[in-house]
Amino acid sequence: MGTGFSFELVNAEDYDALRPDYAPEAVAWLVDRCGLAEGSLVVDLAAGTGQLSRRFAYTRVRVIAIEPARNMRSIIEARLPAVRAIDGSAEAIPLGDGEAHAVVVGNAFHHFDADRAFAEIRRVLRAGGAIALFWAWPAEDSMARYPTLREVNEAIEGIRAATAIATAYRSWKDLPAQPRGFSPFERSEFPTIHEVPSARLADLYATSSDVASLPPHERTGLLERIKEVSRELPEILRFPTRTVVDLSFRENDRI
Numbered sequence: 001m002g003t004g005f006s007f008e009l010v011n012a013e014d015y016d017a018l019r020p021d022y023a024p025e026a027v028a029w030l031v032d033r034c035g036l037a038e039g040s041l042v043v044d045l046a047a048g049t050g051q052l053s054r055r056f057a058y059t060r061v062r063v064i065a066i067e068p069a070r071n072m073r074s075i076i077e078a079r080l081p082a083v084r085a086i087d088g089s090a091e092a093i094p095l096g097d098g099e100a101h102a103v104v105v106g107n108a109f110h111h112f113d114a115d116r117a118f119a120e121i122r123r124v125l126r127a128g129g130a131i132a133l134f135w136a137w138p139a140e141d142s143m144a145r146y147p148t149l150r151e152v153n154e155a156i157e158g159i160r161a162a163t164a165i166a167t168a169y170r171s172w173k174d175l176p177a178q179p180r181g182f183s184p185f186e187r188s189e190f191p192t193i194h195e196v197p198s199a200r201l202a203d204l205y206a207t208s209s210d211v212a213s214l215p216p217h218e219r220t221g222l223l224e225r226i227k228e229v230s231r232e233l234p235e236i237l238r239f240p241t242r243t244v245v246d247l248s249f250r251e252n253d254r255i
Contacts, residue, residue, distance in 0.1 A: 003111045003165050005209045007048070007069040016049035016075050018204040020136040022106065023190035023243040027055040030102070030245060034130040036061050040101040043124065045090045045117075046108035049075035050083060052134055056104070057082045066093060090117035095124045102130040109133050110168040111209070118179040125250040131182065132247045135172070139191065139240035146237065152229050156205070159222060165210040175246060182248040190243045198233040202226040 007015075036042065038060040044053045047065035049072050056063050057080060065080075066088040067073045076085040088094040090105070090112040103121045105112075121131050143149055178184045196204055202223045205211050211219060 003168055003209070005111060005165060005213055007072050007209070009212050010069075010071075010207050010209070011203070012049055012069075012071040012075050014200075014203045015072065015207040016051075016079075018196060018200055019048070019051060019207060020194040020239075020241050021051055021192070022055055022134055022136060023192040024055060024058075026134065026188070026190040026243040026245050027052075027059065029188060029190070030104075030130070030132050030247065031056075031059050031061070033247065034102055034132075036101055041099060043093070043095065043100045043103045044083075045093070045103060045105045045121075046111060047076060047085070048072050048106065048108070050080050050085075052104055052106035053083045054080055061101075064095070066090075091120060093120045093124050097123055098126045100124045100129055101126060102132060104132045104134060106134045107136050110165070110172050114179075118182070122179075122181045122250055127250060127252050129250045130247060131250070132245055133172070133176070133185075135244040135246075136194075137242055137244055139242050141240060146233060148229055148232050152226055155222065155225060156211070159211075159214065159218060163210045163213065165213055169210070176248075179248065181251055183251055185246045185248045188245050188247070190245070192241050192243055194239040194241045196237045196239070198230045198235060198237050201230045201233070201237065 040061045042056045042061045042063050044065045047053050047067040050065055053063050053065040063083045065076050065083050065085045068087060068089050073085045076083055086094055103125060143153055175187050176185050205226055206223055
């Protein structure tokens with residue numbers, strides 16, 4: 001089942017400015033792997049403020065961004081004129097059958113009702129079309145260069161351990177099982193760097209759904225602690241990260 005979280009609770013400007021981006025090499029690889037060309041339709045589900053849509057728009061494909069949160073969608077409308085933004089969800093995609101060459105999802109599939117989402121994605125994909133789940137994950141040594149952050153990370157992990165959203169998110173760490181009507185997933189990874197001003201580190205954490213969904217007193221205490229620690233850090237933080245892409249194709253012989 002989906003998490004039920006609404007990103008209307010998150011500051012969309014902070015989300016757009018601070019969230020980790022996706023490696024351009026990952027998008028170029030997917031375009032080549034799937035044979036996408038100018039005019040191919042790519043649907044970005046739960047598009048947020050359009051980080052992934054922006055990357056695909058650079059490749060000259062057609063991009064439709066589907067995002068239920070009005071505050072998030074308004075950023076796409078204002079800043080990405082080449083992208084068509086539509087209100088909708090993964091469980092009820094407002095497109096016709098077989099319209100899309102590819103459906104992409106950036107760091108969001110854990111919020112979906114997976115069975116309903118896969119069925120809808122299969123419906124809107126043309127035969128042989130691709131579904132690609134993009135994840136922006138830290139590299140194994142992402143905290144090594146900032147030992148001061150380990151205390152904050154431990155506090156965050158302790159709080160996150162009890163949240164349903166974090167549990168749903170972690171369930172996608174392994175390669176997904178083969179969905180009905182699709183080929184087995186394959187996984188590729190692409191290194192990149194996530195740069196964040198240390199003064200904005202608490203604002204970054206505040207855009208995370210598991211933090212934003214905490215009870216107000218817990219959320220406020222956590223963010224205040226992050227602000228305190230941030231004062232001891234370099235002005236710009238550079239975290240090694242990786243764009244992980246899980247790719248599958250719509251099969252013709254299953255319903």
